[in-house]
Amino acid sequence: MDLLRLITCGNVDDGKSTLLGRLLHDTKSIFEDQWEAVQQASVRRGDPATNLALLTDGLRAERERGITIDVAYRYFATPRRKFILADCPGHFEYTRNMVTGASSAQLALLLVDVRNGLTEQTCRHAFLASLLRIKHLIVCVNKMDLVDFRQDAFEHVRNQFMAYAERLEGLDIQFIPIAALTGDNVVEKSARLSWFDGPPLLYTLETVYVGNEINHVDARFPVQLVIGPSDAAPSFQGCAGQVASGIFRPGEEIMHFPSRQCARVTAIHGPGGPVNEAFHPMSVVLETDPPLPLARGDLLAKPNNQPTTGQEFESMLCWLSATPFDPARRYVLRHTSNAIACTITQVRYKLDITTLHRNQNALPLAMNDLARVTLHTSAPLCYDSYRKNRQTGCLILVDAADNTTVAAGMIL
């Protein structure tokens, strides 16, 4: 059994909660006591039927206001796969929430109400999925029951979407007609959608090939911490970390950054003992000969495939904080295992994610804004472009005064 991380998105009322409730229910991931609590809460609120959305609205303020305001994580499993689903609310603070949920997702489920077709919100979500380099996008054309399960209604939405999606890169897009409320084509193939020759949604989720979105070519190993000698192992020195990309094997030559010193990997220790190869997302300890001048924040790569090193680079930035960007404030950049002082030297343009129009009047960067910026760090950083390498191309900015996470960046 393997793991698939996914995100749900779509307009408010296009049926996200209903679909999620159905997936949880039909995979038997809802327990009786949770179900009873939701039933009771629905009665108290005066809802006409058991309100599946209550199952996923976790915090009291949300239940009271009837809206979801933060990313929540849900778990369900079938005999084939375990799913970790980031449930991103559709309205309030949307871009911020979707960027957060999408950062770790391998697949996005985008819901579209078949009656409304493509909306601005749908385009924004598809664009963000592509920007965050989610490989797989499944467009669920929902509420097919309300258009008598007509094929032309589905085709219309698909054609609209394909016309828009031409502008997006890197996405593998599939379309599935469903009715989340009645369960058509969610878990079981629906007789009412017999013209559709693809499998139902859950089967697609269980079988979609993931793993090809991981970079297994460019070997990168950020040093998370150094494991030094101890009573148990008086002469041990190794570096612990999570492989960001590529493959490391004992016997191979590696290059240490920033020293550019080379060494041979003598052993790789996984959680359960020595391993013959390490790849993303494995957490391992590398031993080298000769020992290297290691510190947290360093990077190991290979002599014939090196990262870019520099102090100034371009990045797309999504502003996450309610406090706008302020050049007078100090920011700390976190990238792999590094934390380093950083300034935004230029805001090149803000991107309107509905029209993809570039606005060059450098207005202040505020929450949910997406901009292309130039970043300058106080010391050199080893990185790759996000397009090439999600792990060594992503960063966050932290406000040095109040310590909050204010922006997410993707290096260009």
Place this chain on the structure above:
Amino acid sequence: MSRLHLSQIDALEHEAIHILREAAAQFPRTAILFSGGKDSLVLAALARRAFAPGPAPFPLLHIDTGHNFAETLEFRDRLARELGFRLLVRTVQDTLDRGRAVEETGANASRNALQSVTLLDAIAELNFDAAIGGGRRDEEKARAKERIFSHRDASGHWHPHHQRPELWNLYNGRKNPGEHFRVFPLSNWTELDVWAYIAREKLPLPSLYFSHERDVFLRNGTLLAASPLLPLQAGEQVSRERVRFRTVGDLTCTGAVRSRASTLEEIIAEVAAARQTERGTRYDDRRSDSAMEDRKRAGYF
């Protein structure tokens, strides 16, 4: 399983180890909250692995309600010794004796909420920057939005609506003196994942988790252990049953389930077929729909 691909349990293990190492790297002083329950056992085992061949740079911290099952305490001491952890214990009784909190009264009184006071006092006294907990997002709705690095203000409070967004595998542990973090390496595990890991790694468990005979009585739909700490109320009757516990906490509010599962494999089969959440057997979570959220805001585990 294809090459260059991890099974889900391996993926979760590698993720948890990354988080544990990140906690060690970002916080000078960190403790593992250890109850002797299965989640904290898994944490301790993962921490051993994360820093091998060196020692884990964390002590274990147990907040003792004074309402423990004897089996749990004995197990706790043995495990800390065998895995080579320093064990720190702070007691709710001491918190009460020093007048820092007042015992709940009444039939359904519990020390569960009081643990938060003892825990926050211990974090302040021992000057911890972070406390690593075994909380999982699948346990309870309020937890589904909890961050992996979860900030606590200087009074130890959680602000669910002002959490830092958490992206990729970048964790922001910056804080001011006096504030602390809770770190949850098992966030993405489900109850079944924890059991599967225990079985795969053959981790020892307290006997309470396995089917045994015990004197129990029914209170508001929860099967509680007969104990001098729980005086019987009118109409309640003790009977001897074959039971086991799905969580091992405060015995005054931890419910038993009737079960014949006496091996890990049987327990896993039972958990997989279960129709109740494991917290559903916890009496205090049933008090209100937002009981957990309220406790968490106040600094609960």
